[in-house]
Each structure stands twice: as structure tokens, then as C-alpha cells.
Amino acid sequence: MAETLVKKVGTENGSKSSKSYDKEMYLKWFEVMYRVRRFEEQALYAYSLQKIRGFCHVYIGQEAIAGGLATALRKEDKLVTAYRQHGIALARGLDSNSCMAELYGKVTGNVKGKGGSMHFFSKEHNYFGGNGIVGAQIPIGTGIALAEQYRGTDNIAVTMFGDGAARQGALYESFNMAMTWKLPVLYIVENNGYAMGTSVERTSNVHDLYKIGSSFDMPSEAINGMSAEDVHEGIMKAAEHIRAGKGPYFLEIKTYRYKGHSVSDPGKYRSKEELNAYKDRDPVYTTEAHIIENKIATEAEVNKIKEDIEAEITAAMKFADESPLPMASGLYEDNYVQKDYPYIMD
Secondary structure: OOOOOHHHOOOOOOOOOOOOOOHHHHHHHHHHHHHHHHHHHHHHHHHHOOOOOOOOOOOOOOHHHHHHHHHHOOOOOEEEOOOOOHHHHHHOOOOHHHHHHHHOOOOOOOOOOOOHHHOOOEOOOOEOOOOOOOOOHHHHHHHHHHHHHHHOOOOOEEEEEEOHHHHOHHHHHHHHHHHHHOOOEEEEEEEOOEEOOEEHHHHOOOOOHHHHHHHHOOOEEEEEOOOHHHHHHHHHHHHHHHHHHHOOEEEEEEOOOOOOOOOOOOOOOOOHHHHHHHHOOOHHHHHHHHHHHOOOOOHHHHHHHHHHHHHHHHHHHHHHHHOOOOOHHHHHOOOOOOOOOOOOOO
16 A cells, blocks of 8 residues: 555645745645554554444545644644544544544553544543534533633644534534633534534525624635645644634634545435545645655655554554453443542532
């Protein structure tokens, strides 16, 4: 899998960026995106072997968002998202071993095998997880932003959701509260065109979802989610606004998923022509092509990154496979937390 694949796709990803970035940045974007791609491909393979059970929503096609997030956010920033979340977790720094083990339901997973595909979590990485209930993370992220404001930090709370969740009433309540109190929250809708199998055009009179923010006078814009450059720049701009104390920002990141909504979805509601048109803009391979063709790095350097990630994901699958399942007694652990906060009464 580590051979150069740039000839299979075009090098144009539709990026509007006019800025130039250094070698380190481009290789970081490529590393994050390629790690997510290979992790998700192997997760699908493991699912076919019944080593992963239950729900599984992969991030294949949306990797440029993970890449841009990885370079635009600070480690101290908080992030909460929906159930299509393996790629975002990896971008925030969770390791492949604990993520794959969580998919396998093993005790070495990042939540000890109790969360599975939709519910990763890591306090260390300020990752408040994927959430299985559509739109439930929107008020959660708003509350995290309130906590950051209360503590007086300049951290931002990134709150991500899909286009289907943009129909939830909790979004409008959260937007209203966030703008009224000028909370440090960045709302991001990952618009991949379909809520399960239903297109945005069939469920909303507003097809450009960023316009929803105008009802609250919230700064809002759409950015190209097939370009790590555009995602990075869009988030950096929004983060600067928020850190300056000016309140929330709303980004619609227009992207596309190459696979079905979940492993059980054959995706027959869209045409092959539509799918192939987006695959021509594949963010992983267009970034690889740009790096090599513009001599940002050599083909050998890019292939070394790919080979290292191949080995990493293979090791993660072995780690997950050989890790033990949780003990039944684990059901009674991690349910409550004792903290000595002054506002908690005995």
C-alpha cells in the first residue's frame, strides 16, 4: 500500500488558499490524513472479520478536516464531536493502539472497551469524545465553552456536528446562548451532503448551512473541506476571532464521505458519477501529489511516512487483537467521580 498513488487522481482539490506553507506543515497534513485513511480502511476490514461489532462510521473522504484541525488548534483547546469520530480523535493525538483496541471492545481501549466506535474520550488530549445521539454534543460543547470563559482561559471549545444535526432544536438554543454570553465556542458543521441517506436539499430550505448563523448575528462562513490548507486557514481565522473575546464563530466545512453512512449502508441514494467526482479531489492523494510535484518533499520521504504508518496500523491491529476483554466487574467502575470542588456539597 505504500507505493505512490498520485497518478490515480488529479492534483487539484479546489483549494482557494493563496498562502504558501513549509515542508513541515505539508508533511504534517499528509501524515494525519494518511493515518486516518489507513486506520479506517483497516477498521472496515476488521469489521468484515467480525472483530469489531455494533455501529461503525468511518471518516474516509473527510480526512482534510482532521489534517487542518491538527495544525490550527492548540493542545489546550477542547473538542467534542459526533459519532463519525475516529479521524478527529487521531488528529487530536489519541494513539492508534488505544483507538483500535476501543473498536475491538478491549480493556486497553481509550475508554477501556466501554465506548466502542462512537464514544472515544481522552482527558489528556482534551477530547470530549464522539457522541452517539444526533446533536447531543452541541449543548455539551457550549457548556464546555462556558466553563472556559468562567475559568478565564483563552482556550476555545470546538463543537462539531453533521448536517443532519443542524436540524436539532438544541442547536438554535445553543447558538442563542453562546452569542448572548459571547462564549468562546467554534461551531463546525461537517456537511458531507447526506444525513444518513437523505440529502441536505430534501431536509432544509437553507442549503448553505453557514447561513443559519446569520439569525444570531454569528460570524459564519463556508470553507472547502477537501483541502487541509483551507480547513487550517478557516479554523485559524475563527480561532483568532474567538480568542480575542468576540464570541462564537460558525464554520460550514463542505466535505464528502466515500463510504456509506455506516457499515450497513450501501449508499445507493447517490450516483457513481457523483462519488467519482469527489474521488477525483481525494484530499489524501491530492496532497501527496502537491508535495511531490512541487518538490516540497521527495517521493522517498513521502513513502517513508506511508511505510511508518502502515507499520503503525498493523501493530495497532495486533495490539487490539491480543488485548484482553474487560472483566464483567468493570460495569461497576468509572461510573462516578469524586472531586474536591468547592461548589460540590457533601
